[in-house]
Amino acid sequence: MAETALKVQNQVDSLSIIDSMDLNAIQGTLSKINQFQMVVQNTLKADHDYGIIPGTNKPTLLKPGAEKILMLMGLTSEYEVTERVQDYEKGFFAFTVRCELYKNGIKITEGVGHCNTKEKKYINQDPYTLANTCLKMAKKRAQIDATLTVASLSDVFTQDIEDMQEYIQTEQIETMTPEDAAKIKLTFGKYKGKTLKEIYKAQHDYLEWLLNQERTDPVIKKAIQTMFDAVEQQKIRKAQQHLQQQAHQQEQKEVQEEVAPIFEEIPEVNDSELPFY
Structure with missing residues (x-):
């Protein structure tokens, strides 16, 4: 009985939210989002601001492209390392970074990125030389994650996953006839x-x-x-x-x-x- 009442309450709350919306304003906002997406697509350069991975249906947003989008929107970014593992005995380093985007001092959204030295791309490299590389990679992933969110570009670009590029490249090499x-x-x-x-x-x-x-x-x-x-x-x-x-x-x-x-x-x-x- 209580569960049924909860479901009814959730439906009422959802309908209340819809009833309170200005649909004309929403339609205008969605139109502006579409226009902005077109501006972004016409402004960014292939193989520099975004990359195209064979076999995927969306291009991959790269760091230069994310930086251009943030500039277009007048946003600034701040970073915080929320997790840090530095094991010098075992040679394992890991970082999780949060990127917060601000407009005129007001926080708009945030993104999260992670990187560690046990990722496939780093397996055959000296982990003690990769700590700073992983930190920068985590920071970049967080920035791109936040950018895709704030600019509503998830249906245009994918996350900057260089690992996917390397995976596809490795697979192509290993199966090549x-x-x-x-x-x-x-x-x-x-x-x-x-x-x-x-x-x-x-x-x-x-x-x-x-x-x-x-x-x-x-x-x-x-x-x-x-x-x-x-x-x-x-x-x-x-x-x-x-x-x-x-x-x-x-x-x-x-x-x-x-x-x-x-x-x-x-x-x-x-x-x-x-x-x-």
Whole structure:
């Protein structure tokens, strides 16, 4: 009985709130929100203020973009570390940061961000050099969380999750096949817009050069290496087939003494025999 009465009371309270609303004002506010979202989308720059992650339906808001939005709205931010773990014996550091947004000294909203050295992106790094990095990352995540809330942009952008970018990148690298690698297109340089297969046929040594550059994207490096490895495997298969053909014509001793040197000279793979399509 008491539970039923509570439900009725909640319904009455909800209806009371709706009844007290100025729907015309609400409609005007929603219209302004839509207009502001359009201004933001037209102002921010791709790959600088926001990034587009393949496979996601919304772009990811980045720190420069969040800062521009706060400037457009005339907001200032203040930060507080609400949780701090600094274990120098075990090498574990963690920070939770709250970002508060203010307008003319009045608090508007807040956001929360967390980072710790056990996150996947930091696993193979020295944790003792990452304490400050984690603190800055937590601060940035809190700022972006608050920005998405105050600007009503959650339906336009996602949180700045660089971990998602790295996850997708790692997954792409680990599951890449020679066919996948060959289809990747460069977005820079003289072969911009060309697939790695097209570049392989046109200028094989250009891919070798890219492979040795520190700034080359890890996915591109992996793709090139995957293609090179596939070609080498194709050469070995051709050599093995050649040995099998010889084995049918000669005695086993002759195969070991005379045909073995042929295997050392691995044959080249023609374009029509490339192991990727």
